[in-house]
Amino acid sequence: MSKIPVMVNGLPGNVASTLIPHILADEKFSLIPASLTGPDTLNDQLQCCNMNFSLIRPADRDAWISDVLLNNSGLIAIDYTHPSAVNANATFYARHGIPFVMGTTGGDRDALSESIVQSATCAVIAPNMAKQIVGFQAMMAHAAENFPDLFKGYSLRIEESHQSGKADTSGTAKAMVGYFNRLGIPFGVDAIEMERNPERQESVWGIPSEHIAGHAWHTYTLKSEDGSVCFRFTHNINGRDVYAQGTLDAVSFLSQKITQGCRGQVFSMIDVLKG
Ligand SMILES: NC(=O)C1=CN([C@@H]2O[C@H](COP(=O)(O)OP(=O)(O)OC[C@H]3O[C@@H](n4cnc5c(N)ncnc54)[C@H](OP(=O)(O)O)[C@@H]3O)[C@@H](O)[C@H]2O)C=CC1
């Protein structure tokens, strides 16, 4: 079977760098030795896992991509870049007919989906690629659909902690708000409590010091009106390895959908998990 050519965009960023060894270790994929990077990235090259990657800035990418497409039929892009880049990157992929897995959070999510629907390509878009969290989201979606207003009258508190460099509110937490709304709790994404202070993360949250620079801790607390009932859901992730397997499953899923002739479709990680 021929390998799926994969381009990981967002080097030298943290998640993109974490993905490289996982892709190299999987014989289903071949890796393009280049990555779309930010406009302010100083270096032109990056060494990662004994591979040399060219770093392509936004101004250069349209001229650069045609050769890559010519030599890599079936190319899939993986995007772990920056919230400010989400929409421009999606438009770039759509313009060149490149199917993509969008792990990057933020941006205008409706415009993101619309750029696919209007295009001849497809994408998997999800704020969380950790398969066990996607499974939890699927359970929440099931509850929201089958038991609307189950938690009517309950209060909700959402707390999330991430590394101090994270640019936006957790996309996962924002997605969870939608489920809680359908379960009867009015709650806006502005009420999500974010922690980005490394000292508090260690002393108050108890996050291990070696993961202060890369973690994703979430807690959702629901309380009944009279205070007699409390539900608490927590998912705490240290490091970033857990996102790799889900991302690669999404690449395989997308490649299959394109081969089957799908165009202009947006898939979620719940679709990938079910597929
Ligand atoms: N879906 C999921 O499961 C997960 C999603 N994420 C999300 O992935 C994203 C990346 O996270 P993380 O790796 O920690 O972030 P980092 O800040 O470590 O890396 C982002 C990288 O993207 C680069 N970049 C900036 N602008 C562009 C652009 N226009 N085109 C291409 N690259 C660009 C940055 O370059 P420079 O530094 O030079 O600006 C940097 O190298 C975030 O939105 C995060 O929330 C994270 C974990 C899991």
Ligand SMILES: O=C(O)C1=N[C@H](C(=O)O)C[C@H](O)C1
């Ligand atoms: O930036 C991160 O690290 C993460 N981002 C995603 C989010 O915003 O929810 C997923 C996970 O929380 C890690």
